[in-house]
Amino acid sequence: MFDQKYLELLSVEYPTIGSAASEIINLKAIQCLPKGTEYFFSDLHGEYEPFLHLLKSASGMIRAKIDNIFENSISDEECSQLATLIYYPEEEIENIKCQTDNFEDWCKVTMYRLVQVCKEVSRKYTRSKVRKKMPADFAYIIDELLHGDHLDINKKSYYSKIIHSIIDAGMAEKFICKICVLIQHLSIDNLHIIGDVYDRGPRPDIIMNELINFHDVDIEWGNHDISWMGAASGNLACIANVIRMGVSYNTFDLLEDGYGINLRALSIFALETYKEDPCERFLPHILDENKYDYVDVQLAAKMHKAITVIQFKLEGQLIKEHPEYGMDERNVLEKINYENGTIELNGSTYELVDKNFPTISPEAPLKLTDEEEVLIRTLAASFSRSRLLEKHVKFLYSNGGVYKCINNNLLYHGCIPMENNGTFARVKIGEKFYKGKEYLDYITQLAYNAYNLPLNSPDKKEATDFMWYLWCGPKSPLFGKSKMAAFENYFILEKEPSEENLDPYYRVSLDEDVCNMILEEFGLDSKSGHIINGHVPVKIIKGEKPVKANGKLFFIDGGISKAYQPKTGIAGYTLIYNSKQLSLAEHKPFQNDQNGIIRDNTPKIMSVEIMKERVTVAKTDVGKRIAEKIESLEELLKAYKDGTIKEKN
Template sequence: MRDLAYLRLLAREYPNVQAASSEIINLMAIRGLPKGTEYFFSDLHGEYEAFVHLLRSASGIIREKISETFGYVISDEDEIALANLIYYPERGLRAAKRENRFTEDWQRITIYRLVCICKEVSSKYTRSKVRKKMPPAFAYIIDELIHVDYSDENKKVYYDEIIRSIIDSEMGAEFIEALCNLIQNLTIDNLHIIGDIFDRGPRADIIMEELMKFHDVDIQWGNHDISWMGAATGNLACICNVLRIAIRYNCFDLLEDGYGINLRPLSMFAARVYRDDACEHFMPKILDENIYDAVDPGLAAKMHKAIAVIQFKVEGQIIKRHPEYNMEDRLHLTRINFEKGTVTIKGKEYPLTDKKLPTVDPKDPLKLTKEEEELIHNLCMSFKHSVNLQRHIRFVYSHGAMYKCCNSNLLYHGCIPMKENGDFDEIKFNGIIYSGKRMLDYIEDAVKMAYFLPDDDTSKEWYKDLMWYLWCGPKSPVYGKDNMATFEGYFVADKAAAKENMNPYYKLSTKEEFCDKILREFGLPVEGSHIINGHVPVKLKDGESPIKGNGKLFVIDGGLAKSYQPKTGIAGYTLIFNSRHLALAEHKPFDPKHENTPKVTIVEKMKKRIMVADTDTGRELAAKIEDLKELMAAYRGGILKEKLG
């Protein structure tokens, strides 16, 4: 007999034999269903319009379901119109009313078609699970409609009466919207984000709101996420970094409208200190226009330079505090010859392309001026007191991790640091050496400490500094390069100075034997398991493939961010894992005015259809069934008393 204390807790939910046995029957039925469809996205980088479209369209799968359901019964034009209505019901209904198409016939036909799609996407779920996902106001009606028996003439009359009543009571628009949202909800069962929600694109905050509304989502942290998480803890280098990138990509709406970050002190400081400096190397990349907070590009360039210089100073201070990081070669401000106008990088002297550094003291280059200290303090308070930012970051923590093992798939953003010989690379923290899975486990704990330790804990600053190291450190698993050449990109013309060497992982992991080694390290079976990875864009136009290691590794960063698309030739990937196969959806650049359904290719067929019983959830359900059987035995043996009636 199991722990009686646990069984007593279980008895609160299942107070008698009948309740426990009913739940056992329900759980066994669920285990006999096909597994739900999992979607894997990576490197969203603030591209909220593209991501929201992919999420609502299930990367083109909803359009496929429409074609499969109606075949040649409706035209391509009607298919597209129905698909767009499902993706954006409020917008579609407004257009129908504006164009005087919102008639009784249109409503009747639209409801019929949406019910047909609902039946298709709900077919592999239990009736109770589908019911739980329905909006409460319409749950009974929708349940009746998707289970109507068309061969029964009386039922058909009943069906028609339901539709007529909905339209007569002027609830047609609300009901159509409810059906559209249900279809979206049922098409994707689990959503996996393989890192880098933030930076480059215009509105990561809108992506976060969309993720927080989703019913089942997990996040594997990327280096850009870690940087924002570090900024939320008050790490000054991370704050400078996220501000620098946001200003560089003209993301003022994100900072000011999305998170309420007060940039006025920075703009005033930059305008005054750099008033005679054109800051031509710091002009923002305007890939998206701001709606709420348009900033003159010239002023943005000055703000960009101001925060970059502060960043190099506070980063240098972290490096000085932590010799164990082995990053002294990045103390670039200390290696400037101000008389000659040069900087020495890795033993070689380069001319500076920009010699105007009025806030840098040659005698103490890493020291902040009093104005800079006051400015960064104010910015820090703005980040720490941003309610929306802190709400989003808490969600990234509560739903996130360094990696996830899920249904024989290993998910992580960057890499598992390796040596050239294929051994796992090592890193030492507080005198203890970590590598492989143990390294990621330790880092995950440390990331949590940086945020959740009380501010008066003396060890918190150590963990906060580590957040910056994870952003760009040479052995960081979420970064995976030996150098972050930010300074070189701004101040040195010679591209050789800005070389960033990839961790050996990226070459080794293209071979099956090293993928198998990594899978074994994380306790996954070699047969049938995969690694799902982001971080490094796949340059499809150069002949690269997202499938590596003889099908063991999927790299699904194909460049959702507009800044990457000229290099990749596409706009990212979605990996789709249903009960029958793994498929890759290849995205086209998002265009709100045109249909841009991704190209979906099946990349691996399952040997047999995967049922819920074969999944991690199925194993959890099996364990619960055993618990319930123990509970029933306790009731029948008189160990626990049943509550009857």
């Protein structure tokens, strides 16, 4: 039985039998359409230029459609030029103007071709959905061109006149730009980001701006994202960590120009504290040049060491305050013999390659100096005042989570902590043990508490402290490793202590039965479901494959980050799920031409699963919600007909 009050509310939107019946007809028709195309990306790590190119090109699928549409009718060079125009319309139009003697003729031919491409990418949507994405100033014109046949002899002159009139009115360039953007927007229906938007690459803030403007996107938090979220929540160790990562990878443009984090106090402190120290182990990785905030490499190295020492102090304080984390072995500053310049880890003693610690008191190694205390509070104030960071973090919360179940696929960045025997690991938080889905749900709530609870709430500090554990704790599903070996990489030459052992999940999940168990834990159908994972780069140069467990498990971190490409051999993966198949696009490293444009970079596209029958909207999560709405409307119709609810004129 439907609640009378609910039907009364529904009748406000559908006040007559005709309006309710019309919507039922519309919804039932939509159920029969092919599902929209979902795109899955992982581990973007601030690489905004390649990511924006992947969005604009639909990971190479737009070029594939161009090839299919114009097969044998135009040259490969013309196909490439048309693809580049769709991705970068304004820049490419300027190039064409310099290369052609008859720009008007080029516009005429190009508009016909763009309409053909737009028709192809809009085929699976309703006219109303396509119309909503159209630019307002050309909506009527585009609608006419898309839903007519320019070869129809009765309307041939009509369509020709539309094209000529656009040119005569001097609107050709604007029209071309708008229809190119429409093609981009129609090519991707849903966007899933499987974690780690942040760190290493130059401008994750630009990626976040793009995601906020995208029509349908979700983000499964990675450990690098959670570190920034922890920093925005006020966790000082997380604040020190994101600054350390930024200085380490020379992303001063992000910190200072993007988020307005003032690093002047850090630079002054570092110069005074490490003036004679070359800080050789702390020289930054120069993967990208800063455009706005150049910092001398030697100064950056000093800043890097200064904030790193502060971070290790703050982390040690958290470890001592929370013995339940089980991370005493990572309280590294208390394990150093400052007189001998050695450290004892896991029963072995190692010599430190850098023994200069002017701010550390051997008697109280975790205590911040007065200057360090003032510095970290100054930096924290910069984070709390950054309006853009606040906007981006709120978006991560409103559109994200630790995991997502969608269309019978389970998405998460890292892992679900497991035992060697393939069962879920039990993790103690407070007085209670959690495992599997229950654990992921609980830490999702803790993450929300860290950011949203008022400052005076007794639960806020516990939650905020736990954000650091989610960044690097051994049972954090976002991290999934035995330790974060930052200290060892800075201060120890031997490789053995720097090894970060993966959670047993990464071994046992290669078993199809374990994947089925995980899917069932989250209420998904193990026969047709998949797990889509990021976090651990797939090293194809070592023979690794992204598809595992007999097609149940996908690892899609292929190294879009330049920092990983020497290890992976490629420039990332895109998983593409349309109504017919699951495909993997394997990307080549991206290179800009002399005009700064990433030229057509067609990936290697591999079909990994063909659907037994074409997937319609009815078989998706959206389709289930549509079915519920149809049922409600049918009950409203009954209520109208039996007089329980009166029609409204």
